[in-house]
Amino acid sequence: xxxxxxxxxxxxxxxxxxxxxxxxxxxxxxxxxxxxxxxxxxxxxxxxxxxxxxxxxxxxxxxxxxxxxxxxxxxxxxxxxxxxxxxxxxxxxxxxxxxxxxxxxxxxxxxxxxxxxxxxxxxxxxxxxxxxxxxxxxxxxxxxxxxxxxxxxxxxxxxxxxxxxxxxxxxxxxxxxxxxxxxxxxxxxxxxxxxxxxxxxxxxxxxxxxxxxxxxxxxxxxxxxxxxxxxxxxxxxxxxxxxxxxxxxxxxxxxxxxxxxxxxxxxxxxxxxxxxxxxxxxxxxxxxxxxxxxxxxxxxxxxxxxxxxxxxxxxxxxxxx
Numbered sequence: 323x324x325x326x327x328x329x330x331x332x333x334x335x336x337x338x339x340x341x342x343x344x345x346x347x348x349x350x351x352x353x354x355x356x357x358x359x360x361x362x363x364x365x366x367x368x369x370x371x372x373x374x375x376x377x378x379x380x381x382x383x384x385x386x387x388x389x390x391x392x393x394x395x396x397x398x399x400x401x402x403x404x405x406x407x408x409x410x411x412x413x414x415x416x417x418x419x420x421x422x423x424x425x426x427x428x429x430x431x432x433x434x435x436x437x438x439x440x441x442x443x444x445x446x447x448x449x450x451x452x453x454x455x456x457x458x459x460x461x462x463x464x465x466x467x468x469x470x471x472x473x474x475x476x477x478x479x480x481x482x483x484x485x486x487x488x489x490x491x492x493x494x495x496x497x498x499x500x501x502x503x504x505x506x507x508x509x510x511x512x513x514x515x516x517x518x519x520x521x522x523x524x525x526x527x528x529x530x531x532x533x534x535x536x537x538x539x540x541x542x543x544x545x546x547x548x549x550x551x552x553x554x555x556x557x558x559x560x561x562x563x564x565x566x567x568x569x570x571x572x573x574x575x576x577x578x579x580x581x582x583x584x585x586x587x588x589x590x591x592x593x594x595x596x597x598x599x600x601x602x603x604x605x606x607x608x609x610x611x612x613x614x615x616x617x618x619x620x621x622x623x624x625x626x627x628x629x630x631x632x633x634x635x636x637x638x639x640x641x642x643x
Contacts, residue, residue: 340578340590341605341623345639347386349379352635356626358442358569359615360401362425368615369410370626370637371398378412380428381637392428395421400443402452404466411464413440413454420454420462422469432469436462444486446508453493453508455481461495461506475511477504483570485530485537494537494552496525503528503539503550517555519548529570529579534596538579540567547581547591549599561599563589571616571623573642578602580623584612588625588640605640608633 354374361368367389368381378398380390396416403410403425410425418440422432436456444453445466452464459477461484464470479499486493486508493506501523505515519525524542531538536558537550545565549558566584573580577593588605607625614625621642629635 339643340603341580341588341640341642343638344622344641345386347381347388347637347639349388349635349637351375352377352379353629355610356613356628356635357399358401358613359624359626360403360443361615361617362403362405363617363619364405365425367403368624368637369401369403371401371412372635373397373399373415374628378410390428392423399441400454402443402445404445404452406447406450407466409466409469411443411445411452411454413443413456415439415441418456420464434462434464434469434471436460439480441481442483444484446486448488453484453486455484455495459497461493463511473511475506475508475513477513478502478516482526483528485528487530487532489532492552494528494530496528496539498523498525501525503537503555505552505555515555517550518557519550520546520557520560522546522548522560527567527570527581529572531572531574531593531596533574534593536593536596538570538572540570540581542566545583547579547589547599558597559599561591561601563591563601564604566612568612569614571614573616573618575618576642580616582607582612582614582625584610586611588623607638611638 357371357373366383370379378392396414400413410423418436418438441455450466454462461475463473482496484495495504503517522541527540529538564583564585564587569582579591581589590602611627623640
């Protein structure tokens with residue numbers, strides 16, 4: 323029995339070092355909920371949607387400090403950096419406008435009006451198209467070169483997180499109010515299949531392991547990570563996770579899934595193979611810290627922490643071991 327306990331303690335100690343907090347970047351004056359992030363890899367800048375503050379905060383990763391604030395926004399939820407064009411797109415909940423900025427001067431150079439609740443943003447570098455979830459059920463399509471809307475895809479309800487295939491032509495979309503995941507043919511611009519999430523609901527975050535045809539869906543009711551087969555649409559398995567998940571990232575180098583949860587935890591799930599998953603550990607963060615960004619180029623996971631009580635708003639950088 324003593325030997326068993328010793329081994330268990332050793333394993334727990336090893337698990338706790340899978341993510342090590344290496345840096346905190348303060349965001350003084352930022353109030354309210356913090357939503358999604360994106361990164362300029364070559365310019366070493368992080369863009370943070372401070373939704374409750376009506377701003378986007380620009381962080382210099384070399385200096386480890388905020389260097390600019392885009393203000394006057396309407397509850398910004400999604401952000402995407404387009405490196406080839408050096409443009410920044412910011413999707414706003416209030417008014418549904420997606421603003422387009424020059425990413426050096428941060429001057430507004432265009433906007434697309436989706437009327438209501440512009441949310442997650444994804445950039446497809448192959449087609450030079452930007453996809454924006456919006457309203458009561460749509461994904462808008464923007465030509466990145468001229469900043470004009472070129473189409474939209476109708477969904478059953480408001481889209482939350484979605485992922486683009488890089489080797490295919492599908493988009494996988496969480497549609498929590500319809501209690502389903504939609505598979506979209508982005509060439510045809512229409513839904514081609516709808517999938518269930520193994521009896522779990524509140525499916526907000528999502529990540530894709532395209533090589534193994536696996537889709538990771540974070541559900542809040544109950545709190546679990548559901549793994550779907552993107553060939554059949556059927557559930558493969560599920561793993562219990564912490565509450566209020568809002569961002570998920572797949573680490574293809576280590577075959578791990580990182581789930582950022584507003585309950586104040588980062589859940590790490592190990593992928594033994596395409597069909598086998600186990601919870602490795604939970605890393606404590608802060609209450610309400612439920613969004614972030616995985617940067618494989620730096621082996622880093624950034625987590626956005628909102629101001630709550632004595633806890634100031636900040637960005638935390640965890641090094642992945």
